[in-house]
Amino acid sequence: MPDGTSRALIPTATTLADYQKQRGFQAYQRASGQGAQGAASILEAVRQAKLRGRGGAGMPTATKWQVVRDAVATRGGPPYLVCNAYDADLKSLVAATLLANQPFLVLEGIMLAAQAIGAREAYLYMHSTNRTGYAAVTAALNEARNGRLLGDLTITVVGVDLGFMGGEETTMLEAIKGRRPMAQQRPPYPAQVGLGELPTAIANLETLVQVVNIVRDPAAFAKNGTPASPGTKYVSVYDVAGNGTLLEVPFGTTVAAILKNAGITVGTDTTRGVVVGGPEGGVLPLTQLTTAFDYEPLAQSGTIVGSGTIEVLGPQTCMVDWARERTKYLTEQSCGKCIPCRTGTKRIAGTLAGIMSDVGVSSDLDLLNEFADYVPDGSLCGFGWHATHPLRTALRYYPDDFKLHLQGKCPTGACVPVRSHRFVTKGVL
Amino acid sequence: MATIVRERPGTGSGDSFERDDHGQPSFTFTIDGQTVEAHEGQTILSAAIAHGILDIPNLCNDEKLDPTSACRMCLVEIAGEGRPLPSCNTPAAPGLQVTTKTKKLTHIRRTNLEMILSDHNAYCQPPCQIGCPTHIDIPGYLELIAAGQNREAARLVKEVLPFPYMLGLVCPAPCQEKCRRALVDEEIAICRMHGFAAEQCIDDPPTPWPQEAPTGKKVAVIGAGPAGLTAAYYLALKGHSVKVIDMMPQPGGMTRYGIPEYRFQKDMLDKELDGVWNLGVEYQGYAKLGKDYTLDDLFAAGYDAVFLGIGAWTSNPITFVDNTEASPEDTPGLINAISYLMDKTQGMPVPVDPGTEVVVLGGGFTTFDCTRTSVRLGAKVYTAYRRGRAEMTATPEEVEDGEAEGATLKLFSAPTKLISEGDKLTGIELVKMKLGEPDSSGRRRPIVDPGTEYTIPCNTVIPAFGQKPDVSYFPTHVQGVKTSKWSTVVTDPWNFMTDRPGVFSGGDCQMGAKTVIECVAQGKLAARAIDGYLKGEDMAAISQRLEAEERKPDLISIVPYKPVEPKVKMPMLPYEDRKRNFKLIEMGYTPEQAQRESARCLQCACPAAGQCDLQMYSIEYGLTDNRFHDGEPNDFHDYEVDISHSFILRDPNKCINCTQCVRVCHDVIGPNCYGMFGKGFDTIVSTPFNVSLHETDCVSCGACVQVCPTGSLMMAERELVKYDFALDRCIFCGDCVEVCPHGALGETPNFELSFYNRVGNGVTLHMDDLARAPDYLVDQRVPRRKGDVPGGTNPLIRPLPARRIRE
Ligand SMILES: Cc1cc2nc3c(=O)[nH]c(=O)nc-3n(C[C@H](O)[C@H](O)[C@H](O)COP(=O)(O)OP(=O)(O)OC[C@H]3O[C@@H](n4cnc5c(N)ncnc54)[C@H](O)[C@@H]3O)c2cc1C
Ligand code: SF4
Ligand code: SF4
């Protein structure tokens, strides 16, 4: 597996024969041969490995599965399994690459997880625009079915194109149910009440791939990563020109090292900042690139693991404008259900647009700071909770960009005004 | 007792609980320290409401629907939870510690409301209507004028004000100061618009409603000013026989004898007053109370009630900075302002001509009428006022016009003495004033700036320092009516009755010199009180009722969205053409201009006002300002209203996306007429493909209207056939409830339980419960605002629109 820093993805295996040459389905066959004990042993291996969900939030996978098993005991089952292979962040290369290159690996992960929780039905939820991935995974599924590898497990592939919000877990469940894809309030968590009102485990495809790795060789998995987050993580790294590479890096690698491994050199003259985490990720200045790529250190720096996308921003980037663009995008992608997210992000974007267009006033900063908390505090789902990382990090690391714009100057000279006047406060007449 | 077996998703904990009175497993937890009981599966909000804790705001929750948690108003803090959770969705659990009021929660809730109101393209109550002392239905008549229905517009105005033409010319328009259109560009020419409507039908004026049959009661109105004539008008409409008695030859009061011809032409006054005489009101001139007859005489002559509207006709004397006074009677060159204007309006000779140098003192209507009359007579005119421009009570237009027509303004100047040579006035000495330190009320009064005296040579000085009523004859001739130390008539503040039963008073003589519109407002209220008095009603009750109606409703700041479209300016007589004549200076709008101007009205009137949850919370959370005014067009939505359905009016501009209608129509009723559409900021609840509701499978049950927390869905007016219901024979079988295909009976409180329990989750109901069902049910219901508030008592709340909601 990884050489300690990064490496290209494991060799492609799009036929059953190829996959079997790569130890394919051995782990599953071993576990499934042991019945209930096999299920318990998968769960135990995942617990021991301290595997954290790769979808962005980093919940321990074993904990979630335990909740599902407990809920089944009290509320009944069987539970459902959903594999999130959606890549909500269009820049993320993870799901697209894994599905295209290793469809059987993904299927084996689904099968192991289904066994661990006792699911008989699983959904593979992906982007309908990912044609290659879809072709690969349906072909693999057919081959696995024909080879009677799935046992009594039914796997259904669901392809949707629902924008960034489509990756949010409750939205995803609504979409699978055939309802309007909008977030639902948690608790109750899908692990307790999900599809068919039954306990439902949701796992990112990368998490499931790691489950296969853990069951195959727990020691190899444990070699990498940090005590809090063992193992590796796929990251999609983009240079200033927008060329992306997928890398697999151990948790704890610094952002700087990841960039280096991707062959990207950063310096004050070429780089204004590095965005970590995808559309809702924050921006880090060069001085923060020593931050370890791991949940807690990134949170401390003001950003998230998120989609695992890392983007380098060029020297012409004005951070006011960058935060505005990001927030504007989120305003368009919000499911529109709850007030703080639907309208709060819109008002942040509008206020940033005012500052960026040199019509802002200093009290706009107070408003932005207030809304940086209001939107996450008030919002219903993870989308809103994370929607202000771009704003917050821009304010935190680039206060001068805001100051200069308030004085009527763009720090990089790149901004083209988009508003002729700012929002104003008016009372009742 | 009832046994209830109910399972709710998400809460199957398998714990065993105590059972409550209804046999449901129950447990306790705390809300703000108060211990409350809940049954398994009950949400925190529902348990709170059941315990009378009603102050957790909620805009998207309804007992009969599954929660959605979209509005984020009901958020509460729960010990051990990282973030606030919606109480409408979170199940209560044993030992939970819930806090409903914290600074953070208040901030989130208030900001939620601010967010909603920043994209809520409507308004509850027209602030203009509240600003107008008579509370005309301003958006109503503007809408009519925009539709070309001028006579109907005039009729609507006459419901509260008999002289729309007159006021269209002389009113200082307090309504316009409140006009919300100013948030977009400029206020609406509200005032001139009713003048326009009335002018269109001045020869054939409408009455607001048909005159009632004669009552046989007689009322004497003393004083034919706006107050008296208004009282006469509404009393006559009520069928009383009214006689207006005045000391002057002709009716109109100050509007005839004070306001100069160039502002308001008297032939038009005569035409508009015909509206009063047409109702059978009689007029008698040359008859002065206190000289020709007494109050007792009137009662002796058989009048059942008397209204005193004698105005304020005594000019205040000139007061110098040392507080000495001088009066026109014994000072040469000093002229009484009111007599001057009165003589001029009557065509009598006045002591001002092209050779005169005039100094007018003061800053009110009278000041500028004297100024501009003198300018028209060819005099050289100075107008001196002891304060600044902003403090003048005359309208800014009048001041501006006065200057443009040729008068010289001397601000912050007060008279110190008159300068005479022999018995001829040769000048006036003035001193500059400056603003003093703020007094206890924070007001900075002008004080003398010593050593800044200066003289203006002149031969005429007109002090226009206001007027007060002449009540010198009251003790002897107006028996039993008290006056104040300001020489005003003392009445009850709301029913306008004096200490003498049957004697009422209003207008300038009750308030001190004010404006026509305020006098009209009093005349109208007094007429209603007199009508009540003549019908033998309790005067204290009338006073209370009128007070309740006058209460000013709270306003909130809602961001309006309309493309900018400047005011259509009133065509004015050019300054050049005003010299040496008294031609009307306002030339009037053309019908096309009037329509265009009226159409600018934002129609700030919502039929839900007073029953709307959003409005209620916004008032409660003090949303008197909003930080998101003046955005770009894409910051707001401007949706088309859907009025094609016969019973249900839809205005998506007021929709807050609570999805209660979506859920009730899908989950409870069935036709599934609504859904959410669009994405992100543009998400909106609508019908499939945004067709008119009329085109959907709607069964017109009205359930969506009932759950809608705002005015987005409203019932159109309809006449319901009523069926009798024999409570003594009903055995609460609920059959009727079940057979109704539209669930209509399930919606009424008396039947709700039977509906839910008979069809609901395996519930059986005990005989006892059935017997006390009506009470039990009413207790159980969560109060909903709509229908909760008795409608029609507040004149500022428009009833369900007979016309349409908004365009
Ligand atoms: C020069 C001037 C200009 C003004 N311009 C404006 C303006 O532009 N807009 C505006 O809103 N307001 C204006 N006002 C104020 C407005 O005219 C008055 O507030 C309003 O007319 C008062 O109405 P009223 O009915 O109370 O009294 P009045 O209009 O004063 O009428 C009182 C009537 O009672 C009669 N009367 C008095 N005593 C007796 C008695 N003893 N017996 C019998 N009859 C009696 C009088 O003859 C008179 O007809 C102006 C006032 C003046 C003086
Ligand atoms: S819906 Fe409510 S808040 Fe909106 S305008 Fe109507 S009354 Fe006001
Ligand atoms: S826009 Fe129309 S309804 Fe609103 S305040 Fe102005 S005149 Fe009144």
Ligand code: SF4
């Ligand atoms: S009135 Fe029509 S739209 Fe409303 S709930 Fe009933 S059926 Fe649905």
Ligand code: SF4
């Ligand atoms: S129209 Fe429907 S979604 Fe909109 S506010 Fe009314 S009930 Fe809520």
Ligand code: FES
């Ligand atoms: S979120 Fe609970 S009532 Fe709307």
